[in-house]
Amino acid sequence: MGNKVTTMRDAIAELVRDGDTVAIEGFTHLICFAAGHEIIRQRKRDLTLARMTPDVIYDQMIGAGVARKLIFSWLGNPGVGSLHAARRRIEQQDPEPLEIEEYSHFGMVCRYVAGAANLPFFPIRSYYESDIPKVNPNIKWMRSPYEDGTEVAVVPPLRPDVTIVACQRATPEGDAQIWGLLGCQKEAAFAADRVIVVCEELVDESVIRRDPNRTVIPSIIVDAVVEQPYSCHPSFAQGYYDRDNAFYLKWDEISRDPEALDAWLKEWVYDLESHADYIEKMGPAHWESLKPEPATSGEVNYGRYA
């Protein structure tokens, strides 16, 4: 156990290997773009990328050529439209094919649940009379062994080699607290072989111990902790900074044009050494514009039982 604090560069270099299945989860909230950018910068290859909603970060990673395969349930730019780099590879094999394996949201969540709970499969009431199982043989059918014999769809466990989770605060050991949208980070982290926690701020263990109900990821499953403010931009961290909707709209234009995409990657990823450079290049006025007014929760009384 002990202190697991490291840099993003070292965490990605040591824990993400070519050919790995990587999950950078977060349902619109707390998507760790900084980790995705570091994976691009280190030119990792042949990754299988898993995410419910690939979002702009996976479009960037797919455009940069790190991925061989995508496992997902909704492939779009939320509230905007398409992910054009991913579409080019699926529709035109441009510049190369992208293997896909798709589920519905519930199916994808339950793949992580099965992985996290060490189950051979997970049953759900979904996919009835849908064409999805016809194009994904991993979705299978079974009857309940109990009296009613209900037919359910089953999905196999998803066990990423690496799950990367962003959070608001964590201890150096890796006990991580999240508030706001919870997505399926907990399930994706417990399902993974290796876990990287990226926090907006490192806090003392006493801060976590004062509010243990808010801990989503326990240090027992965490391999590395990276303190990186604004690691989720243009996604958001509830209470820290807003979603940069203007960038999501802008990405639609950038990703339509392969040359513009390459130029963007060069300017904002390859030519920068780290996310600290990205923050500086974006400029303080931009970060100020994304800062919300405070709206704090009241405190609860856990009681002291000495």
Next chain:
Amino acid sequence: MSDPGYTKNEIMIAASARLLAGVRNCFVGVGLPNIVCNLAQRTVAPDLQLVYESGVFGARPERLPLSIGDPTLVSGSTAVTSMFELFAYYLQAGLIDVAFLGGAQIDRYGNLNTTVIGDYHRPKVRLPGSGGACEIAIHARKVLVIMRQAQRSFVDELHFRTSPGHSGDPEHDRARGWWGSGPTNVVTDLGTYGFDEETGEMTLLTLHPGVTLDQVRENMGWEPKVAPDLGETPPPTPEELRLIREELDPEGVYTS
């Protein structure tokens, strides 16, 4: 035709909001459904709880969210759940009264395609896929669809069935044992539709003011079934228009 004083989107929003009268909770999507639900909450469904796929129950957004995962949905809501809880305990358990779905293609039985145009393995257009739509179609007690009407979207045969609607055989539909039963209503820029209880087929209930039956026929890929008492959609009221324009979409992002 003279200017009716409202846009196509505005009559779609008003007609859809009225379908939410008395509803307790609704699974909201972004764009038009978001405005529809917020309008209904201010008019015909004051107790309506807004549920977002991102895991928010009882949202009170202070601004119009661009995506269903906006931080404004979290602050001031009654509950934030993990995705597993939302889909398992709320949706699959039958707690969701109404949900909105849309798609690139719909057929006469309300089956929806949000996956692909063309062949799945050699797609002409790769669409986003299911997201939660497949299970929402199965478990929400009522499903409302808001879509613009055109030959390419109201099709005789879907290229891919992402989310199931009615089967065309009501006996089969009743035996499914799902909470849902296929879409209950479709609202387009030309009119409003229900689904025939006997055949499960989409049936034109009202035409929007100034729209003709021929226009409806020109914009769908099958011969539409028409209700014997075909009516006219009531236009948006001044109060509905005021709420839409001044409070819900002041910049006209979705309504102009």
